[in-house]
Amino acid sequence: MTTAVLEKDNKTDAKLGVVDCDIHPALSTPQEILPFLPLRWRDHLKDYGMRSPNPFYAALPYPRMGNGMRQDSYPPDGGPAASNLAFMQEQHLDPLNIEHGLLHALNAGPSLMNLEQGAAVCAAYNDWQIDKWCGPDPRLKGGICIPQEDAGLSLKEIEERKKDPRFVQVAFVPKSIEPAGRRRYWPIWEACEALDLPVGMHSAAYGQRANSASGWASFYVEEHYSFAHVAQTVLVSMIFEGVFERFPKLKLVLVEGGFAWLAPLMWRMDREWEEMRSEVPHVKMRPSDYVRRNVWVTTQPVEEPPNPRHVKNLIDWIGVDRLMFSTDYPHWDFDHPERTFRVGLSEDDMAAIMRGTARSVYGL
Template sequence: MTKTNFNIPLSGDRSMPIEGFDTSLHLKHAADQAKARGFDRFPIIDVDSHHYETESFSEILEYLEDPVLQQLAKTASASRHGAFGMLPGNIGYQDMGGRVARYPLRQLEKTGPEAHRDITMAKRWMDALSVDIAILFPTPMLNLGLHPQIEIEVALSRAYNRWLTEKILPNDPRLRSMLYLPFNDPQATYEIAKEFAGKPGVLGYMVTATRNRAVHNDAYMKTYAFLEEAGLPLGFHASYNWNDQTMAMMNKFLSVHALGFAISNMVHLTNWVINALPVRFPKLKVIWIESGLAWIPFLMQRLDHEYYMRKSEVPSLTKPPSDYMREMFYTSQPMERPNDIRELEQTFRMINAPTQLMYSSDYPHWDFDVPSVIYDLPFLSEEEKRAILGGNAARVFNIDIKEKLAKSI
């Protein structure tokens, strides 16, 4: 059989053979862009980036505490289905066929023995984008909240958290994470929050928003109280579920992707505000991740409208829902590109973006955003750009960036 020689186009007339794929070359344009804008002069913190934890699944399985479950998982991983013996399937095709080659070629990229492969791969894209610190999230596990066996979510999330805090985060200070909480089990959620607090690189905790558990259930209150007291932010990371009855009426992934990522966080945020959780936990920093921004002004107006007509249903709220929403935090990606820049400017104004918005790339996903997506906005001052790209995250997560700030003076 004749071997096909695939090439990945790069800048100019150069190309990179598939056998020599390297993230640093793949992101050369991004690196050139970062250099031209002087991103090395001030800190950039990426609040939502990803790795493919299934590439290290054999390591993660060693951290499973239940020997029976571990044996079953290893058997599944030895099959052609790999890690998906433990992860629920999801319908969809985020890969843009023929255009984005990062996913399949990651497995062919060569790394040395000096560091764990995840660390090396992360630092390559971070250096290209001029990102100083990246908050790392899993990818296939974002659907784990839909698993019909709650004990699987608990066991796998604890194994993943142990692997991440022992193998990855302690070995490079540029990598941090908000650890996975198995939200379908409130008691396990509380125990994991307490168990991993203070571990190297742990900045807070993350709940995958694609699930069917209400955030205002009383069983979660002790977890929220603990996080507030410990000063650890709580993030809700959006995703999609084409199997959901509402989403199933759509026949294009474009439609599901457009609405699914927003709806999952809209539901949880609505419950969070209307059930007065900002009143009960005023110092708990809550972050809404990977939903874009356009949905926030819409939800502000809808909830305020209902609030003014039905205040009797929410006696604990002392101000309209939008005021509580403006005190929350949001990540930028995927930031919508409106035809009229004034639309985006108005969104930034409504959410208090200069203090509440934090840059995220979502790399290596197909729709990732480079830092210039924020830096090139004409309606932001230099100070506001730097706050969104790094300063706000440093404040929210209590990250020391004094050394990098000194270089910007």
């Protein structure tokens, strides 16, 4: 890319600002979360630890999951990547014109076997997001972590946070005990619709299941690829279980699964629904219509075919209004806003992806 083009793009981005829908804040040390836990759970953690269904908890399945960050993203005074607000501001928020950054504070709380402990850990991470990130820098917006396998405890946490404008979505781990469309989760969906809080589902190492349908993968490349599978499983379940028919204003955002798979999945769901709609009479519309009304996807990791302009065909099929930009900072496969989607989109389409759609979805 020429210097002149970069300068033009920088000016455009500076004028518009960018909404980054996926930033991962980190604890400076594992002990940093302890002050946010009640004494009972601090003692419990010391004596008994956390019991998770994920066999790789506390030793994530691949070194990349713990250490595979941008090599320049570690704070100069030490600590994990994205654990220092001042350095995040200096490296990411300020130079890239991040108008709003949506935090995905990945943690084991939503998936712990001890549901009360999970609720305490989720509440601690919510307090930590406000204390360390969203409070000091109003550009950063949190996601409400919930102990999702207990609807009552989840609703209690949502009720606690609902009036705090620093939270703009409810975080849900897609590898749940049951498919996301099942009725055990409907009280959560009902609350999110009533409060106009989008549900952000981020593919992650945590959860009740492996990413694949047949168990844990052998290689990291399989694990990384299968993030898209998790997003598809969630979407199919929520559509055919009737979630979006029952909650027509619910907003679902699928994070860090890419988007190239969405168009063919919409076509296939429509075809199957046409053939077997008598089995699911509660699904009143074509599945693709629910996607276009209720569902958004974030862009990272952007698919990169040999001819980058082929990405434009995918975007045309999906609809530019379904896409929201994300960087996945500080992970190694970070997408830079000045180098993404240089595929022949109009200025209006670029503005929608980089900023406008997210502002509308999240009420920013």
